[in-house]
Amino acid sequence: MDSWEAVLLVIATMGSVAAAAGAWFQERRSSATQLAAVQRKLDLVMDHLGIAAPEEPEVVRHLENGRTIEAVRAYRKQTGASLLEAKQAVDRIAADRRLPPFRTRT
Incomplete structure (x- = not known):
């Protein structure tokens, strides 16, 4: 085998591995996006029916x-919600418990 053939074989192998890894990451990202969409829809249905989320x-x-910021951070960590969704959920929890959504630290 000639040295150019070996170089081309290595390049082709690296390209194949990179393509497979890219497809795997794309599939994973797509699944996460679909799961987030399903969760948003479920939240809307629960809100419409008046069912409170745990x-x-x-x-x-x-x-x-x-x-409040730590509460939003904890909500995002536990549910995987976006920043806006977590903020809205934390505000709803605070309203349900009649806690002010924002307090100033003293």
């Missing part, structure tokens, strides 16, 4: 301590 104890604890 509250996360860590989120409630942060809200009771006046740490």
